[in-house]
Amino acid sequence: EAGVAQSPRYKIIEKRQSVAFWCNPISGHATLYWYQQILGQGPKLLIQFQNNGVVDDSQLPKDRFSAERLKGVDSTLKIQPAKLEDSAVYLCASSRGADTVRYFGAGTRLSVL
Amino acid sequence: DQQVKQNSPSLSVQEGRISILNCDYTNSMFDYFLWYKKYPAEGPTFLISISSIKDKNEDGRFTVFLNKSAKHLSLHIVPSQPGDSAVYFCAASDRGGYQKVTFGTGTKLQVIP
Known part of the structure; x- marks a missing residue:
């Protein structure tokens, strides 16, 4: 069974730029x-989708972050514009339902300069 | 407000000895607890869990103990092996609604050969 796939693995951008x-x-x-x-x-939840609907985005900075999950499969997370404090690893995870065990991808390491 | 706390950022143990990783929580609504292991450049992987109706759960070399009255849990690894060297995250959930999981800050375990 294939795991959770994420891309890119690394991204370096300047502040005020956009990234996905x-x-x-x-x-x-x-x-x-x-x-x-x-x-x-530790990892902090930004957003949770159930199929293609959002069930929790209480900690998502909505003025600059957005996410979508089209057709209930793939998802994209966007930051526009980026700030220095957004430098972090962004992890995607999935589970069969609202199970407690999450399966994580390797993450994208973002550096904002 | 850090609801799940891992007060030891790092721990070094000799190969073959016992590793004990500790975790404290403040939210009395938490009723399900998990440990994740994370290697560098990889996402966290689920290791072991325990429900609040139990005080111990064992899986091979890994045992998790839960003390609800003290709001404390610990992960024991016996015997420790060099491949166990990783960051260990404690996590907790209230299993209600969409089962939001809160992670601790992690403890970096180094097993010395």
Whole structure:
């Protein structure tokens, strides 16, 4: 069974630029999550999708972050414009339903200069 | 507000000895607890979990203990192996609604050969 795929693995941008991350969850997993992990901290949930609907985006900075999950499969997370404090690893995860066990991708490491 | 705390950022243990990783939580609504392991440049992977109706769960070399009255859980690894060297995240969920999982800040375990 293929795992959660994410791209790109690394991205370096300057502040105020835009960036997008892509995630392909495990086949058949209805729930998809985007987490932000800042160095020295644990993963923080940004947004949770159930199929293609948002069920929790309470910690998503909506003035600059957006996410979508078209057709209930792949998802993209966008930051526009980026700030220095957005430097982090962005992890995508999926689960069969609203199960507690998440399966994580390798993440995208974003550096904002 | 850090609801899940891992107060030891790092731990070094000799190969073959026991590794004990600790975790404290503050939210009394948490009723399901998980440990994830993370290698560099990879996403976290699920290791072991425990429900609040239990006080111990064992899987091979890994045992998780839960003390609900103290709001404390620990992960024991016996015997420790060099391949166990990784960052370990404690996580907790209230299993209600969409089962939001809150992660701790992680403990970096180094097993010395």
